[in-house]
Amino acid sequence: MADVQRSVSRELDRIAPVIDDLGRRFSDAGHELALVGGPVRDAMLGRQHNDLDFTTSARPEQTERLLQGWADAIWDMGRAFGTIGCRRGEWQVEITTYRSEAYDPTSRKPDVDFGDSLAGDLGRRDFTVNAMAVTVPGRQLEDPYGGIVDLAHQVLRTPGRPEDSFSDDPLRMMRAARFAAQLGFTVAPEVVDAMRAMAGRIEIISAERVRDELVKLVTAPYPRRGLALLVDTGLADLVLPELPALKLERDEHHRHKDVYEHTLTVLEQAIDLEPRLPGGGPDFVARFAALMHDVGKPRTRRFVDDGTVTFHHHDVVGAKMTRKRMKALRFSNDDIDAVGKLVELHLRFHGYGTGEWTDSAVRRYVRDAGDQLERLHVLTRADSTTRNKRKADRLQRTYDDLEARIAQLREQEELHSIRPDLDGNQIMEILGIGPGREVGAAYQFLLDLRMDNGPMSEDDARSALLAWWAGRVS
Known part of the structure; x- marks a missing residue:
């Protein structure tokens, strides 16, 4: 308990420029004000907050008036829920009127009623560890529901x-x-x-x-x-629902691993690999792709006559299922595209064998991954959960080799921006045609050629294009 008190005192001293000044401002106006919820909980855990939540007896319009002249900026998007937000220097502050809220059984939005006491407000909060408050400016801890004990346990x-x-x-x-x-x-x-x-x-x-x-x-x-x-x-x-569906009924001979447990292990291994990513994590796209990478398996599981179990095309099926679920959850198109692409590509590496891919195949791997290449590296490495250390080491060494080849080709050819050796205007000029489908077909031909052969000179690309065109029109 003494350690908790010291942690809280240190944090309250750190945020004193906000809580003491603001507390006096409300107290002088005849209103109660208390730091509440996450900031109090985390202060006890020794964690710092620059986003501070308060609860008050003041109504929203009164709070807004009291913040004028004190805050650098004020916003009221949460006014309907009794919340006024503001910024003062590095601090983000939200102040909410004492309230109680309840859902109508058929409604998606809460009915908000303002309360008249701190104890009542704390009683409607989600968990006891979030139902603690520190009144300001007096700094009196209020813990009517045993949050400190639950925090300790x-x-x-x-x-x-x-x-x-x-x-x-x-x-x-x-x-x-x-x-x-x-x-x-x-x-x-x-x-x-x-x-x-x-x-x-x-x-x-x-x-x-x-x-x-x-x-x-x-x-x-x-x-x-x-x-x-x-x-x-x-x-x-x-x-x-795609997650519990991974708990496949095991066949009597246990010929495939537990997909649900495998998925959670892949997620944890992806988290361990996040330092490889820009920013170092936590990275939602990489984690969610790890969580969803095998969701196509339940729909594609087949028992073969020789006793083996297959999941053919579970990558493609899983990508479609992932996009559908993320769309239903109203994720952004960018997130949907990123996660869907990773799920769809997560098996591609297994065609690499022991390094048999041509440079053309490596280029296509990079191009198909696009801006998700680093996350694909993480997902592919994390997807190895075999307990056979020799096999696991071999897979990691093989992927090391693939990454080394990508780095070498990237240095030689600027892989991240692979384009045909002729652009659309040059194609139209050489072939003597205007904009249309033929230009797109010619562009794709040159792109495929670039993937297969690497960079070409303009003269060689021109000759190849004319030969291709002559074959089309003959």
Whole structure:
């Protein structure tokens, strides 16, 4: 407990320029103000925040007036929910009026009622570790629901009955999984039971809110914990059904590995490889591609007469399924295209053998991967989960060789920007034609030639183009 108090005191001293000044401003106007939720929890965990959440007895219009002259910028996009945001220097601040919110069984949006006490406001929060507050400027800790004890035991529990909490806001069920992934905490058994019993309530939540929680979960330090909880409670059946579907019924001779466990292992191995990526991670696209790379297997599994099990074209089928799921979750087109491309290409390397690819095949690998090449490197390496160390080492050495060849060709030929040796204007001038399909066909011919043979001189490209054209028109 002493360590917790020291951590909180250090963090409160660090953010004193905001909390003390703002607290006096509200107190002088006759209003209560308290730092609340994540910043208080993380202060106890020794983590720093520059995004500060407050709760107040003041109504939104009163909060806005009190911030004028103090904040560098003010915004009110959350006014309907009682929230006014602002920025002061390096600090981002959100101040929300005491409230209680509940969902109508058929509505996707909460009905918001303003409350009149800090204790009441804390009681409607998702978990006890987020239901602690520090009043300002007095710096009095308020913990009516035992958040400090639960924090010490690393357990997620609701302030009241979990059934009531999840009925009020079903998204809290996904938040339980997300916080398990972010904090590495255990979810209390009664909370898990309520999630299992009430999983169907998640269907009233908008796809966008579900997506945002899923992104936070996948990019958390321990995503396997959160994903396993979604699967175990049945929530994944509703928000990401492709994941529990990977729990294939094992054939009696266990001729294929557990695809679900394999997938979670690939995800963890992809996370370990994130330092290879620009920015070093967490990288949602790479992680989600690892999570989805084998989702086509259940639909493509076949038992062959000789006793083997096949999953032919599961890469192509899986890419289509991935795009469909991400579209339903309202992901951006850029994210959908990136993840879909990685899933579709994740098996391509296995045609490399022990280095039999021609330079042409290497060029096509790079071109098809495009701006996802580095993530494809990560996914392909992570997809090796064999327990046979000799086989695993051989796969890694082979991929090392492929990367070395890519680097060599890239240095020689600027692989990242492969184009035909003649552009569209030159094609039209040489062939004496105007814009149209013929120009596109000629461009593709020259691009294929460039892939097969590497760079050509303009004269050689011209001769090849004319020969190709003569064959078409003859």
